[in-house]
Amino acid sequence: MSITLPSGTRSETFKAVHKYTEPTRRPIEPVGPLFLAHASRTLRGHTWSEFEKLEAEKNVTVVQENGDDDIGDEDQDEDLLAHDPREWKSADLYAVLGLSKLRYRANEDQIRRAHRKQVLKHHPDKKSASGGLEQDGFFKIIQKAFEIMLDSNKRQQYDSVDTNADVLPPPAKSKYDFFEAFGPVFESEARFSKKQPVPLLGDASATKEQVDEFYNFWGKFDSWKTFEFKDDDVPDDTANRDHKRYIERKNIAARKKFKQEDNKRVIDLVERAHLEDPRIKAFKDEAKKEKERKKWEREAGSRQAAEAAAAKKAAEEEAAKKAAEDAAASKQNSKKAKEAAKAAKKKNKRAVRGSVKDVDFFGDAAQSAGIEEDVDYLLEKFSDVQLGEVAAKVTGADAATVKQAFVDVAAELGVSSSLKYFK
Amino acid sequence: MSAVIGIAFGNTSSSLAVANQDGKVDVIANPDGDRSIPSVLSYVGEDEYHGAQAKAQLVRNPSNTITNFRDYVGKSFDELTHHETVGAKVIKTANGQPGFEIAREEGKKETVTVAEATKRHLKQIKLAAEDYIGKTIEGVVITVPTDFTAQQRIELTNISNDAGLKVLQLINEPSAALLAHLSNEPERLQEDKIYVVSDFGGVRSDAAVISVRGGILTILATAHEFGLGGDKLDQALADYFAKEFQKKYSTNAKSNARSISKLIAESIVVKKTLSNVQTSTCSIESLADGFDFHTTINRLRYELTARNVLSEMTAFVEKVVKKAGLETLDIDEVLLVGGSSNTPKLASNVSLIFPESTVVVAPSLSTKALDPAELICRGAALQASLIESFDEDEVKESLQPVVVNTQHLTNPIGIKDAEGNFQSILVAETAYPIKKSLEVTNGSESSVIIELYEGKRTVKETVIEAEQDEDDSDDDYSDEEPEVKKEVVYECGELLSELCLKDLKPNSKLEVIVNITQNGTLHVSGRELKQGAVAVKGEVTF
Ligand SMILES: Nc1ncnc2c1ncn2[C@@H]1O[C@H](COP(=O)(O)OP(=O)(O)OP(=O)(O)O)[C@@H](O)[C@H]1O
Numbered sequence: 001m002s003i004t005l006p007s008g009t010r011s012e013t014f015k016a017v018h019k020y021t022e023p024t025r026r027p028i029e030p031v032g033p034l035f036l037a038h039a040s041r042t043l044r045g046h047t048w049s050e051f052e053k054l055e056a057e058k059n060v061t062v063v064q065e066n067g068d069d070d071i072g073d074e075d076q077d078e079d080l081l082a083h084d085p086r087e088w089k090s091a092d093l094y095a096v097l098g099l100s101k102l103r104y105r106a107n108e109d110q111i112r113r114a115h116r117k118q119v120l121k122h123h124p125d126k127k128s129a130s131g132g133l134e135q136d137g138f139f140k141i142i143q144k145a146f147e148i149m150l151d152s153n154k155r156q157q158y159d160s161v162d163t164n165a166d167v168l169p170p171p172a173k174s175k176y177d178f179f180e181a182f183g184p185v186f187e188s189e190a191r192f193s194k195k196q197p198v199p200l201l202g203d204a205s206a207t208k209e210q211v212d213e214f215y216n217f218w219g220k221f222d223s224w225k226t227f228e229f230k231d232d233d234v235p236d237d238t239a240n241r242d243h244k245r246y247i248e249r250k251n252i253a254a255r256k257k258f259k260q261e262d263n264k265r266v267i268d269l270v271e272r273a274h275l276e277d278p279r280i281k282a283f284k285d286e287a288k289k290e291k292e293r294k295k296w297e298r299e300a301g302s303r304q305a306a307e308a309a310a311a312k313k314a315a316e317e318e319a320a321k322k323a324a325e326d327a328a329a330s331k332q333n334s335k336k337a338k339e340a341a342k343a344a345k346k347k348n349k350r351a352v353r354g355s356v357k358d359v360d361f362f363g364d365a366a367q368s369a370g371i372e373e374d375v376d377y378l379l380e381k382f383s384d385v386q387l388g389e390v391a392a393k394v395t396g397a398d399a400a401t402v403k404q405a406f407v408d409v410a411a412e413l414g415v416s417s418s419l420k421y422f423k
Numbered sequence: 424m425s426a427v428i429g430i431a432f433g434n435t436s437s438s439l440a441v442a443n444q445d446g447k448v449d450v451i452a453n454p455d456g457d458r459s460i461p462s463v464l465s466y467v468g469e470d471e472y473h474g475a476q477a478k479a480q481l482v483r484n485p486s487n488t489i490t491n492f493r494d495y496v497g498k499s500f501d502e503l504t505h506h507e508t509v510g511a512k513v514i515k516t517a518n519g520q521p522g523f524e525i526a527r528e529e530g531k532k533e534t535v536t537v538a539e540a541t542k543r544h545l546k547q548i549k550l551a552a553e554d555y556i557g558k559t560i561e562g563v564v565i566t567v568p569t570d571f572t573a574q575q576r577i578e579l580t581n582i583s584n585d586a587g588l589k590v591l592q593l594i595n596e597p598s599a600a601l602l603a604h605l606s607n608e609p610e611r612l613q614e615d616k617i618y619v620v621s622d623f624g625g626v627r628s629d630a631a632v633i634s635v636r637g638g639i640l641t642i643l644a645t646a647h648e649f650g651l652g653g654d655k656l657d658q659a660l661a662d663y664f665a666k667e668f669q670k671k672y673s674t675n676a677k678s679n680a681r682s683i684s685k686l687i688a689e690s691i692v693v694k695k696t697l698s699n700v701q702t703s704t705c706s707i708e709s710l711a712d713g714f715d716f717h718t719t720i721n722r723l724r725y726e727l728t729a730r731n732v733l734s735e736m737t738a739f740v741e742k743v744v745k746k747a748g749l750e751t752l753d754i755d756e757v758l759l760v761g762g763s764s765n766t767p768k769l770a771s772n773v774s775l776i777f778p779e780s781t782v783v784v785a786p787s788l789s790t791k792a793l794d795p796a797e798l799i800c801r802g803a804a805l806q807a808s809l810i811e812s813f814d815e816d817e818v819k820e821s822l823q824p825v826v827v828n829t830q831h832l833t834n835p836i837g838i839k840d841a842e843g844n845f846q847s848i849l850v851a852e853t854a855y856p857i858k859k860s861l862e863v864t865n866g867s868e869s870s871v872i873i874e875l876y877e878g879k880r881t882v883k884e885t886v887i888e889a890e891q892d893e894d895d896s897d898d899d900y901s902d903e904e905p906e907v908k909k910e911v912v913y914e915c916g917e918l919l920s921e922l923c924l925k926d927l928k929p930n931s932k933l934e935v936i937v938n939i940t941q942n943g944t945l946h947v948s949g950r951e952l953k954q955g956a957v958a959v960k961g962e963v964t965f
Binding site: 002003004005006007008009010012013014015016017018019020021022023024025026027028029030031032033034035036038039040041042043153156226 | 602638639641802810821827828833856861863871923941955965
């Protein structure tokens, strides 16, 4: 809600009516951050406005302190010196003052000093005295340039169209480092922003937030550029009013067109940068990867089940295979055992048969046929165990033991009656 | 590596703080863990005690315990207006300086001058700070009451430099406290307001009315009251306990110095407890005649007991406002400072004498308020870190009378709006040079007048209808007087100048700038807020 002033009109624009009440002199308290500012204003006798300006300039001069002495020492080239003073608008006004390096960065103090130097160098009196031609064309341009630079409004209008100060983006098809090429472009463009400070391009290490902030800001870039400087001169004579109005209207239309073109230029620049920015690509890739990772995670459940099923199946197959192998192996084993048993049996039989022969048929060779018959008979009847036992008893034993063994086993078997010798 | 700190040096207690470049302040505790360090030294044989340990000696060893000496700094014995009754007696030393006679080892007597005591005290503070920060302390800002004489300021500076603490600046206590308060929230310093800073300490009360204009502080009035402070509250409480003791045991608890000391020491504890909670116990072993004393007291009882002292304190605040030629209506905020400002009843009493629009800042009224006992040292620490980066010469230059003694606007200056109201641009008590602007508009008019006026103070009274609760059917006492809300309103007084702006499009943005230079010339200008607009200007003098 803003305050509305009372209406009215006066013939004089200003009238002092009354003195204001005598002020009171009191000490102020020398504390706090703003006291020191007050002290410096008072000590140096600055008005408030001067103080504000100095504070603002302090920042500028700090940056450019070094080499400040040679301000305005640049030499102007022949073309510029011969520039038609009537066409002063098309001259490089910063170069005229010898400030082609500093340009919009030059502060008031520097402009004054540069101007003084140009005056000393190019004053018509001085030139003619040193034998030069009586020419004050360039001097006129110097004065014009000085006038523009000291008027903050006019200077802004000039800076708006001072393309010499612009840093251009690299040609589209050339090879360049994105940050090296575009960084200075945005830095230079930033001076036109109504909103300050302006986020700068930064480098590859910038975070996503920083990059987003940058493009957000520049997407809505609001520049203070104005194009009055390019106006056609409005004729002074009041005679041709229509023509005057025509020129005025034309100028306004032209300004608007320039402004639109300039806005478009910035939009194009930002779009191009966005397109080429390796960080944007990286962020996109990252986002894609992130998406994939998320997807992968989302599907983790079902994948786990599938994996479990596969594992189970593999385990089952493995188990089956092992079982088969085991079976085969055990089969093999039993066959071997059987063969071994068979061999043992043969060996035992041989031993049993041999035993009677070894003891010379108990000294009764005549009975040998009947003895052998009995032995064969018994061998038929023996279980495997009995065969083993008897074989063990008879091997290497004396006749009596052998005989007893046969008699015993025959009794055990209950076949004694069927035998001829071992009854 | 070194650091700068701020020190609040009080009669009763001292505190110290350090601020970093971002304005964050740490109040430093001494090795005993105290942030409010009693300004007390005590001697037992060859041992020196300081702070709370020394204060504890007041019971057993009062004659060798030095306390309340700050106000004696820089004064000769004959200049002293009041003599401390607690602890070691003040004597006139050989060169006419005030001092204390202390018994040291093997019955030796030592004369400790006030300057020497101060030096020893500051050395202990330096140790505490270095112990905490881990760096040597290079410079300090020390606070003093506004009535400290030039001689006292010089003397304190010398003593501090002697103690190894280089004084960057001495600043006034209320300004330090206000600076701490203003810095506690980012925008506060920029708000143009009038403050009362009221400091209730142990043995004295101080107050100042301070205007803050564009971040510049100006003291409009000060008041001091010796003997009014926390000690008086302790006294009242001790008397109450003594009476109760008398009733119980028919014994006088104030018959000897030792009993009195015990009673006072416990009263201080009880008083502080009652600042935080509603009831407190009080127990003193063998108070008198071998009787132990155990009792409880609630806050209300204490407030009744201390009623007289508390109302004296409230009246004291009223007094300083009067001294400034103002009414309580003109005060925007009251900042309560000092240990005794922790007393809830004091804060509520003070808010009663001010209109509702006045904010009273005290811990019992707002949880955001900083500890009143720490405000002063916080401000000193902030100031120390502010001036640390400046050359010594630059600071000295800034403190010259030509800089500090400044013209202040007597009446506010502003313009008349379409409704005829006064719209202030510069408030009264603004220091020169100053520049301020106000954005205005022309509405639908193509030509408008900027009439520059001095404001004239009037008090507007609005009767507030007694709030009637609709669902509250029992219409009992309607005999309450209708409440009258008063506020200060400035009207257009003397017309100073007229400025005319013509050929404006409807609803243009306009700006009025008032700029008063060092020598008092007032420049006024009005212009349209657009590129290339030409300002209309003029000058007014006083
Ligand atoms: N929480 C509390 N509640 C009530 N009183 C308190 C509290 N804390 C401290 N005090 C009292 O505050 C007083 C000390 O205040 P402060 O530390 O501000 O003194 P000072 O600055 O040395 O002042 P002076 O120079 O007047 O003695 C003492 O009386 C003490 O008992």
